[in-house]
Amino acid sequence: MAINNVASAAAVPPLNTYRVVRRAYFNRLFAPIYFSAVAALFYHHIHTLLRHLSSGPSAAAVVPTLLLILADFIFALIWLTNQSFRYRPLIRREFVENVEKVSPPADFPAMDVFICTADPFKEPPIATANAALSVLAYDYPPEKLSVYVSDDGGSQLTIFAFMEAAKFAAHWLPFCRRNGVLDRHPEMFFGSCRADDPETQKIKAMYESMKTRAERVVEIGKVPQEYITEEFQREAFSKWTPDSTKHDHPTILQVLMQNNDKDTSGAPLPNLIYLAREKKKGVPHQFKAGAQNALLRVSAMITNSPLILMMDSDYISTDPITVRRILCYFLDPAIRPTLAYVQFPQIYMGLNKQDLYGNECKKWMHAGPHGGDGLDGPSCVGTGVFFARRCFYGSPRELSPIDVPEMNPDRVIEKPLTSQPPMDLINKVGGCHFEAQSKCQWGQKIGFRYGSLIEDYLTSFQMHMDGWKTVWCNPERPAFKGETPCTLVSLLVQIKRWGLGFLEVLYSKYCPLFVGIKNLGFLMGGAYSNWALWPLSSVPFTIYAFLPALALLHGVSIFPKVQKLIHSLLYRVMSID
Numbered sequence: 001m002a003i004n005n006v007a008s009a010a011a012v013p014p015l016n017t018y019r020v021v022r023r024a025y026f027n028r029l030f031a032p033i034y035f036s037a038v039a040a041l042f043y044h045h046i047h048t049l050l051r052h053l054s055s056g057p058s059a060a061a062v063v064p065t066l067l068l069i070l071a072d073f074i075f076a077l078i079w080l081t082n083q084s085f086r087y088r089p090l091i092r093r094e095f096v097e098n099v100e101k102v103s104p105p106a107d108f109p110a111m112d113v114f115i116c117t118a119d120p121f122k123e124p125p126i127a128t129a130n131a132a133l134s135v136l137a138y139d140y141p142p143e144k145l146s147v148y149v150s151d152d153g154g155s156q157l158t159i160f161a162f163m164e165a166a167k168f169a170a171h172w173l174p175f176c177r178r179n180g181v182l183d184r185h186p187e188m189f190f191g192s193c194r195a196d197d198p199e200t201q202k203i204k205a206m207y208e209s210m211k212t213r214a215e216r217v218v219e220i221g222k223v224p225q226e227y228i229t230e231e232f233q234r235e236a237f238s239k240w241t242p243d244s245t246k247h248d249h250p251t252i253l254q255v256l257m258q259n260n261d262k263d264t265s266g267a268p269l270p271n272l273i274y275l276a277r278e279k280k281k282g283v284p285h286q287f288k289a290g291a292q293n294a295l296l297r298v299s300a301m302i303t304n305s306p307l308i309l310m311m312d313s314d315y316i317s318t319d320p321i322t323v324r325r326i327l328c329y330f331l332d333p334a335i336r337p338t339l340a341y342v343q344f345p346q347i348y349m350g351l352n353k354q355d356l357y358g359n360e361c362k363k364w365m366h367a368g369p370h371g372g373d374g375l376d377g378p379s380c381v382g383t384g385v386f387f388a389r390r391c392f393y394g395s396p397r398e399l400s401p402i403d404v405p406e407m408n409p410d411r412v413i414e415k416p417l418t419s420q421p422p423m424d425l426i427n428k429v430g431g432c433h434f435e436a437q438s439k440c441q442w443g444q445k446i447g448f449r450y451g452s453l454i455e456d457y458l459t460s461f462q463m464h465m466d467g468w469k470t471v472w473c474n475p476e477r478p479a480f481k482g483e484t485p486c487t488l489v490s491l492l493v494q495i496k497r498w499g500l501g502f503l504e505v506l507y508s509k510y511c512p513l514f515v516g517i518k519n520l521g522f523l524m525g526g527a528y529s530n531w532a533l534w535p536l537s538s539v540p541f542t543i544y545a546f547l548p549a550l551a552l553l554h555g556v557s558i559f560p561k562v563q564k565l566i567h568s569l570l571y572r573v574m575s576i577d
């Protein structure tokens with residue numbers, strides 16, 4: 001069922017509400033006061049610079065002043081653009097209990113879940129399989145749920161873990177339903193439950209056996225013959241030729257579970273589909289964005305669900321009602337027509353209280369997005385985000401031209417998946433040359449956008465410029481939890497990648513300071529600029545870390561004496577000077 005057909009605008013009970021955070025008004029009063037202080041500081045800097053220049057300029061006097069001006073200019077720009085997040089922060093609330101009053105479950109829109117993984121040795125397949133199990137067990141009609149796993153590692157080790165997960169799902173899903181389990185991520189559930197009744201003990205033993213097998217194949221680096229017991233497994237593994245490598249292999253698609261399979265209680269199972277898109281040496285694969293675009297196209301041939309959940313392999317769902325929660329927005333006729341996505345915060349597991357490296361990302365993942373939500377909506381953070389499929393194909397007003405008619409996001413596939421998917425079409429759209437041959441400008445105008453290491457930020461920026469709106473959903477019980485780098489080196493690698501990603505956008509033709517502010521206005525453009533300016537903060541931090549010490553060692557005075565500064569300011573303000 002397409003989302004547009006679900007609810008009529010007439011008798012809709014409330015599905016969501018919001019309030020503007022009260023301190024926003026205080027922030028609006030405070031901002032001009034702070035701005036005056038910043039303006040006074042720049043007055044002082046320019047005054048000092050002119051004084052040095054007029055009294056026979058010496059490098060020792062001019063260079064520190066110029067460095068301070070540069071540092072304070074970057075800080076001022078970051079402060080100014082940060083005001084966007086403080087202007088109108090929203091707190092939202094959803095009425096999940098009303099969803100069924102608006103639309104019976106039989107009319108819920110179908111949903112595709114995309115899980116990306118890239119390397120079985122860095123992202124253990126058992127963890128990715130756990131992520132998939134946590135969403136397969138969503139409290140949602142199973143015949144409307146399809147989970148696609150994109151394996152950029154093109155590895156037998158990964159598909160093996162998912163074969164095991166599919167077998168386990170037939171027991172796990174009815175077990176969760178029967179017992180009202182909230183943590184539907186097996187590892188988390190068995191880690192915290194005592195398993196003292198026979199049913200739980202039995203299912204725990206099954207999970208442990210699946211985990212041992214999935215970990216064993218990674219340990220030995222291949223799937224041993226004795227683990228391949230069924231015909232469909234042999235058929236799946238035969239899709240790997242002896243020459244297949246991570247960087248060179250054809251499209252491999254395997255349906256591991258489908259709607260006409262039944263769980264142990266006789267209920268239908270969701271679809272679980274494994275995809276390794278075609279890779280060829282020398283053909284750019286565009287990393288995660290490329291994988292997501294391949295998923296968009298391949299899923300269009302099989303289910304084409306109007307809603308899409310995007311998840312990283314190190315991410316899990318922690319609340320089974322999450323899909324119903326987002327329906328509070330996607331079924332709301334006032335919000336639906338321009339709603340591109342509903343983003344949940346990234347909440348990390350395993351952080352200690354001190355959070356020495358600031359992994360929690362409080363500003364980006366918690367405070368800031370509430371502010372963005374009061375404007376056109378928050379930026380996308382890549383995972384734990386529910387998209388309307390339609391937003392990848394043009395603006396809300398106009399659908400981009402599409403060269404494969406099956407890819408039309410409004411095409412409804414009513415039939416559940418019960419037979420072999422159309423492999424000729426799938427090989428075509430999952431192929432590594434497809435985008436170059438297509439006239440649709442994949443990665444430029446449609447799909448996830450290419451050109452930055454942080455495709456989530458760039459894609460949402462362009463969606464907002466196309467006129468889409470977005471929603472930040474931050475329920476009391478976290479909907480998702482994820483991993484974050486836990487060593488200094490891995491954290492630095494991640495921060496370097498994010499920093500470079502922002503700079504790529506800042507120095508591109510889509511610079512948010514110019515293009516963003518021009519198209520989205522000062523506040524929304526400012527919010528995107530604030531993200532992009534973040535890596536530049538390293539410049540003032542470095543200047544302030546070293547300049548005062550160097551100046552002190554060389555006997556150069558760089559800061560005004562407090563008394564002198566106050567006097568001079570008072571004289572200026574009162575025009576006595």
Ligand SMILES: O=c1ccn([C@@H]2O[C@H](COP(=O)(O)OP(=O)(O)O[C@H]3O[C@H](CO)[C@@H](O)[C@H](O)[C@H]3O)[C@@H](O)[C@H]2O)c(=O)[nH]1
Pocket residue numbers: 116117118119123150152286287288291311312313314381382383453454455456457494497
């Ligand atoms: O060629 C690739 C590279 C990565 N990935 C997947 O992309 C995801 C994110 O990669 P990761 O290395 O975990 O990057 P992070 O920096 O931890 O990810 C954050 O930053 C990324 C860039 O902004 C976002 O895409 C992510 O959603 C966000 O969690 C993972 O599931 C990978 O398996 C691929 O599928 N193909």
Ligand SMILES: [Mn+2]
Pocket residue numbers: 312314483
């Ligand atoms: Mn990650």
